[in-house]
Amino acid sequence: MSSIETIAPTQSSSVFTLFSPKLLPATLMLGGGVTLYAVESYITATIAPSIVRDIGGLELFSWMTTLFVAAGVLGSITVATRPKGMGLRAVYVVAALTFGAGSLVCAIAPTMPVLLVGRAVQGYGSGMLSGLAYAFIRFIYPQPLWRRASTLYAAIWGVATVLGPTLGGLFAAGGAWREAFVILVPLAVIMAFSARRLLPDVADDRIDTRTPLLQIILLLAAVLFVSIAGTIEQGAYKAVLIAVSAALVAAMVLIERRSEVRLLPYGAVMLGNPIARLYLTIFTMMLVLTSDIYIPYFLQTLHGVTPLISGYLVALVALGWTTAAFFSASFTGRQAAIAIVTGCILETAATASLIPFLATATPFTALAEFAPAVIAMFLMGFGVGLGWAHLVTRIIGIARKADEDKASAAISMTQSLGGAFGAALAGVIVNSAGLTHPGGIAGGLSAANWLYTLMAIPGLLAIILSFTIKPASA
Incomplete structure (x- = not known):
């Protein structure tokens, strides 16, 4: 299935085993995908004021984050609901190119509405990349290394909260917010082309590939409502939006429990x-x-x-x-x-x-x-x-x-x-x-x-x- 089958799955393996010669390429690819998602979330938050000063759209300021988050959730869902027969490596290629396309749109955006389109596309691609990191774990690494790989991805999110604002501050200080998006385009293209060589081509082992459309719609609506709630000042409106969002999640859970076409793994909505x-x-x-x-x-x-x-x-x-x-x-x-x-x-x-x-x-x-x-x-x-x-x-x-x-x-x-x-x-x-x-x-x-x-x-x-x-x- 992949070259990792030749690596002895010893219990004593450390996190550094992920960077051994045979595992390093895949680790860089998967860790790179998580890094793009994590760091980009914080970079854009830092350069957002510079963007508004340049192209306007202050009234749409909050949507730069809202659309990115909602699209990211949809991207992670896509990993599991992709078309039948589409392997994870092919999803990685699509995800990287999608992220790159979204970054390019953001870089050349003349107005805020255009930039928001780019942010949604960018969020969708990065959401897939983040979800793929966990989806690939069982194919890339022996089971004793699953925990180490999860540790690495967790550490990336921690580092991103420092690295993202720092990089964003450097671009913002120089008024170079477009360049903050431009540099991501060739990086995404390189990742897409490298995936075919550095990631294994694993078979699609899913049994049920039907799309749980209703659950996805309810969940995305809930994410949008709660994201909007986090960007407005009026406490009463916030409370209403959170309540509506919670109700949508509850409705999704009820449908998920009764539906034959599920969004989540079996048992995920049963507390027992x-x-x-x-x-x-x-x-x-x-x-x-x-x-x-x-x-x-x-x-x-x-x-x-x-x-x-x-x-x-x-x-x-x-x-x-x-x-x-x-x-x-x-x-x-x-x-x-x-x-x-x-x-x-x-x-x-x-x-x-x-x-x-x-x-x-x-x-x-x-x-x-x-x-x-x-x-x-x-x-x-x-x-x-x-x-x-x-x-x-x-x-x-x-x-x-x-x-x-x-x-x-x-x-x-x-x-x-x-x-x-x-x-x-x-x-x-x-x-x-x-x-x-x-x-x-x-x-x-x-x-x-x-x-x-x-x-x-x-x-x-x-x-x-x-x-x-x-x-x-x-």
């Missing part, structure tokens, strides 16, 4: 099934983690921290994720199960600890004053990274043979949904708590207290779920 609890744990952990988007604001408003320093401090969340991912990469069996439970507890406790550590009006002028909040931010990401790869590996490992593509694609989809719902929910909380009215220090204090109190609650659900996840050897 282990795979459903794994996905729900991923969703809740991402939802809680997204509360970090307001940390820079609170640092600047409540503690007098400069924008530059606050940006680097919030990057500690990403550093924690990446550090924990590599720290726990060698865990197996009971160790892995404990890592998942410990990670959920750490993330929840760290989020709640920001109430006394961050929701105060004390200026941070000395290291001792920074330290508690810094440790809490690091542990938020550390908790997620500690169990993430093991959650992913368990999903791939227990999914039915005919559902393995669906199971892999749903990982990226669930991650995006958790982030989208988390951002929207956080927006509702802080605006309802007075972030803008009365605003200032009083509003910031109220918003911070309510945000980290309420956003820690889903973490309790993640903890409960984590205790039900059995070791892989059980």
Whole structure:
């Protein structure tokens, strides 16, 4: 099937085995796809003000992110719902070329509506690339390396939260936002042509290739509504949009449970099934983690921290994720199960600890004053990274043979949904708590207290779920 069959699947293999001569090409291809999706999300957020100043379209500002996220979810779904007989390598080629085409449209866009078309195309291609990374794991690597590969992809997302804004800032500082898209075009073309040589041509082993159109429509509508909710200021409208989005997801779940044509792997919408609890744990952990988007604001408003320093401090969340991912990469069996439970507890406790550590009006002028909040931010990401790869590996490992593509694609989809719902929910909380009215220090204090109190609650659900996840050897 591929050259990886000649590699001994030893339990002692480390993450660095992924970069051995025989695995390096595929690792670069799959890791590169995840990198494009992750980094591009943050680069565009950073250069967006420069884009608006150049071509206008301030009223459509939020749609640059909204369309990218929604299209990315659709792209990850496409990996599992692709036409019958279409192999994963062919999907990779299409995904890379689609991403490149979207980047080119963005680079030459004369107006905001044209740029939004490019962002949607770009998001669709990058969503496929991200989903393909998990779909290819079982074909590229021996099973003992699945966890290491998942660790690598998790680490990429952590690094992207630092690398993306940094690169975006460089382009924005020079007024070169178009160049930020231009450089992606040849890169995407190279990836597309390299795929035919560096990725195995695996057979399409799906049994049911019918498209669950209704579930896809409901899910995409839910993503759009919740993404829009995260971009408007009125708290009442936010709440309504989130409620509508939640209702659409509930409707999708009900249809999924009764339909013969499924979007998700078998058991994913039945809480009594282990795979459903794994996905729900991923969703809740991402939802809680997204509360970090307001940390820079609170640092600047409540503690007098400069924008530059606050940006680097919030990057500690990403550093924690990446550090924990590599720290726990060698865990197996009971160790892995404990890592998942410990990670959920750490993330929840760290989020709640920001109430006394961050929701105060004390200026941070000395290291001792920074330290508690810094440790809490690091542990938020550390908790997620500690169990993430093991959650992913368990999903791939227990999914039915005919559902393995669906199971892999749903990982990226669930991650995006958790982030989208988390951002929207956080927006509702802080605006309802007075972030803008009365605003200032009083509003910031109220918003911070309510945000980290309420956003820690889903973490309790993640903890409960984590205790039900059995070791892989059980």
